[in-house]
Amino acid sequence: MSTSPFSLHGKTGIVTGLANADSIAYGCARAMHQAGAELLLTYGNAKADKYVLPLAAELSDSEALLCDVQDDAQVAALFERAATRWGKIDFLIHSMAFALKDDLHGRVVDCSREGFALAMDISCHSFIRLARHAEPLLKDGGTLITLSYYGAEKVVDNYNFMGPVKAALEASVRYMATELGPQGIRVHAISPGPIKTRAASGIADFDQLLASAESRAPLRRLATIDDVGHTAVFLASEAGSGLSGGTTYVDAGVNVRA
Template sequence: MSADPFSLHGKTGIVTGLANADSIAYGCARALHQAGAELLLTYGSPKADKHVLPLAAELGDAEALLCDVQEDAGVDALFARAAARWDKLDFLIHSMAFALKDDLHGRVVDCSREGFALAMDISCHSFIRLAKRAEPLLKEGGTLITLSYYGAEKVVDNYNLMGPIKAALEASVRYMAAELGPRGIRVHAISPGPIKTRAASGIAHFDQLLESAESRAPLRRLATSEDVGRTAVYLASQAGSGLTGSTTYVDAGVNVRA
């Protein structure tokens, strides 16, 4: 084991949800790679091939696999590959969320049954499913990390349906931490401030949210995907070995404002 408690040399993990160089998943993957980890990457759509594959080449020629979390065959193939390559895992990063546009842009009370179920399945229950599949490979313990947002705790204008979904995700983190803790498996949510990504662009008036966050942040800036990535390294490393079940805000301090 390295004397550096933040080192991930010899550690292996999966980072899900890459879309392009602006995605939070890429910020996490880059920081984990720089800390010494070996990675398997996933992306959810064939359309992302041209954006993701060049990024994988920059991350120690990490493997990038197409994996739609709603299709069991793709998830099976992902964990089969992890088992064949390493026969173990040390961490998994869950970085994905989705809601139908009509449901996301409308009131929560108006969202459709089907839209709510779809958003919950991809944005929350997929983390639970991936955790269940990862558990047998986390032979020496490890860390499961998902991405949330402050709208899980307080009402954020235009976040709408994703607020209740992320609240369920954060509750799931706490319950999973309690269940998996005896096996040395730590579970966390990272809650970034607003970051300009392709996924975030689906939120109505997102530019206004960015401007508001920057002006209200005690650090007078927006958080970046690099900030999130460094936090993921901390939580996944020996430095974070005493922590589990937390929601860590990486938002330049916006969450402390009333």
């Protein structure tokens, strides 16, 4: 019997940015694991040990590594570990963003140079850096996925300067897809609707954003981390082999509303 094109059996990959059981990265990791993939997981802060390590143990004892994406040595060690363990990878998921609170809660025109540079580095350029390290290990082609948000395309109240940062991330996806496509490497952005995660809690009036999205969504519900994870499986599987360079909305349809 032939293998389902949606299967990830025999595939290996890295899921970055785990924080706790509510994080989008965990939804992706769980779905990838259920689809048959072997995983390396990363988290960015040692304080998250007590939350992340039990989650890794639940996923067939997937290996979890501390990896601050601003630490070049830790990033290099992550890919050295993947090379040692598997010799190659088939996918990488970039699930992280950061902004200083004062900048995030202020106007775009008032954001600091340092704060904007920091947000761009962690939220956007880190995906480029990870892709550069992943490229030699994507020996049979593969998939790079990052997480964006609708605020990259339209103005969302209180999303503020993260809108331009995510817009840069989505533009990077298009250019990277074009550059890496000849090697069979597909690059995607997934744009979830608002989901109650630790990172999202820093957005002002976030509960109001959740309520508005749920009431306006054609499906009359919010997207979940599992919805995002299942979409990541599709994009990384053979079923998604004809897609690259786009932004896939996983938001119960909110993006179609004016």
